Amino acid sequence: MLSTVADYVAHRESGGKRPSWGKLNSTASTPRGSTPATQPSVSVDAQVAQNQEEFEMRDTTDANPPPPADDTELRLPNWGSLVTMVGTNALLQFAFFVTVSSASLYAEYLGGSPVFSGLTIGIPAVFSGLALIPLTRYDQGRYTRPLQISYIAIIVGYILHAMAYKAKFLYLILIGRIVAGLGFTGFMYMKRYCSDPRIIGIRRRTTLASWLVLTQAFGFSVGPFIGGLLYKVGFSNDIFNGYTSTGWVTSVVTVVVAIAALYFFQDVPDARRIENSVEVGTEATMASEVLEERLAISQLTGAQWGVIASMCWSSMSCFFILGAWESNIPIFTARTLNYTPYAAGNFIALGGIATLPFLLVSIRYSPRFQDRITLATGSTIGVTGLVLMLILLATDRVVFGSFYVCWFLVALGFNLASTCTLSLLSKQLPNAWNARTSMAIQYSNYSGRVTGAVLGGAGVQMGMKNYIAVQLAVVGIGALLHATFWKQLKAKTG
Structure with missing residues (x-):
């Protein structure tokens, strides 16, 4: 019997069907209507052997269900x-941050001010937000066209950015960043793709969002590092030099x-083709589910x-604080x-690179936890960095090591918290609202990037203590919202 039990346990673990124990027991009992006088006696050992043989035969039959x-x-x-x-998201993040290290000196060389350099950093998010609404009417619910527009805009925009040196025209830097901003509309489409109910199951969305955040951390760490490295190498050439090389490489x-x-x-199926199609395949079934749900929304x-x-x-607060620190670190x-600028770019990169192992771990384990837990954990880590920085400023003990720890905690915490904003929202709302929720989260990201960059640029002038206090106030409002709607934030894991 020990081997039978072991076989049964192994069979259950392999995913096989559970045997009918009632059926086994019935074969061991004496049939009704028979008596010991008329029915031959059957030994207990013989019955056990027969039951084991029947079970093993049934187990062999179901071994490959x-x-x-x-x-x-x-x-x-x-x-x-x-x-x-995911690779395109890494590219866009890299393209957004690669000019940070040398932006101020590039603008200064062509006669611009530090304010103008800050404008070149933040302006892409503004024009990206303006372009999203008409683009979503043009995309037909698919992704090929937005991807093509992103690639073309990034290529053209950074060529213009690089040509400003040869043309000796300051505003060509700004024009190039504006054109590149049209390519950054891809940020929204990456998020929408990773929560699209036609192709992504509800228990996969947090995992894919974690991958997007991992590429986000890659972008804001590797981007400034490569930009600073290219600036340091220099290349004494009117076309390819320390100022222009970031544009050509990108x-x-x-x-x-x-x-x-x-x-x-491979793009998702065309909704219009599926609605008019007679065939009902796997793709048509997935799309029809979303179409039916759209009709049921009240x-x-x-x-x-x-x-x-x-x-x-x-979402806004995560990018507000990250953007503020990224723009403030070179100045501070x-x-x-x-x-x-090279050293500041390396400092930003070191903080971002240090978060990558932890974000990789979050990809493995965060799907086991609810999104609201991940959000609270990330926010707590980030707030710890902010409070520690405030203490260092109050005691005037800001050195490389302590400042680096603060930056690491801020980068890790708010990157981790940003993994679950869209995935949680997509799980709470009807599938047909995926495009709208993606837009809402992306506009929140844009507003955080722009306002955070402004705050970071003004941090030294307004006072670094006040600069940190504003960030703590923003996080505090978010904590109040989370506490109020904590029960409603419960969603499926994965």
Whole structure:
């Protein structure tokens, strides 16, 4: 009997069907209507051997059960398309931050002021936000056209950015960043793709959001590092030098990614074709589910509006604080630690790189926890960094080591918190609202990036203690929203 039990346990763990114990017991009992006088006696050992033989035969039959039907909650697109979208997000993050290290000196060389350099850093988010609404009417609910627009805009924008040196025209830097801003509309489409109910199951969205945040950390760490490195190397050439090389390198990398996307990316099915199609395949079934749900939407409840407000504020605050620190570090370290743009870029990069192992761990384990827990944990880590920085400023003990710890905690905490804003919101609202929720989160990101960059640039002038206090106030409002709608923020894991 020990071997039978072991076989049964192994069979249960392998996913086989559970045997009918009632059936086994019935074969061991004496049939009704028979008596010991008329029915031959059967030994207990013989019955046990017979039962074990029947069970092993049944176990062999079910050893290779038919594969289960696809679980829609664990749905994923093909790997080529998924890698294309995650890789494109890494490219866009890199392109956004690669000019940070040398922006002020590039503008100064052409006659611009530090305020103008800050404008060139923040202006892409403004024009990206302005372009989103008309682009969403043009995309037909798909992703190929937005990807093509992103690639073309990044290539053209950074070529213009690089040509400003040769043309001796300051405003060509700004024009190039504006054109590149049209390409940064891809940020919204990356988020929308990773929560699209037609291709992504509800238990996969937090995992994919974590991958996007990992590429986000890659962008704001590797981008400034490469920008500072190219500036330091210099290259004494009117076309390719320390100021222009970031633009040329970004354009070439974008061309490579665009060619790869041309071969590997498969778009979602056209909704109009599916609505008019007679055939009902897997793709048509997935899309029809969303279409049917769209017809059933009436209106959102007060609790759902509370969740929307909470997630949008969280998304804004994460990028507000990250953007403030990224724009403030070069200015603050130049006055406090005598850092050059190259050293400041390395400092930003070191903080971002240090977060990557922890973000990789979060990809593995965060799907096991609810999004609201991840959000609270990340916010707590980030606030710890802010409070520690405030203490250092109050005691006038800002040195490399202590300042680096603060930056690491801020970068890790608010990057981690930003992983679950869209995924949680997409789980709380109907599937047909995915495009709207993606837009809401992306506009929150843009507003945080722009206002954070402004705050970071003015941090030294307004006083660093006041600069940190504003950030703590923003996080405090978010904490109040989370506490108010904590029960409503509960959602499926994964």
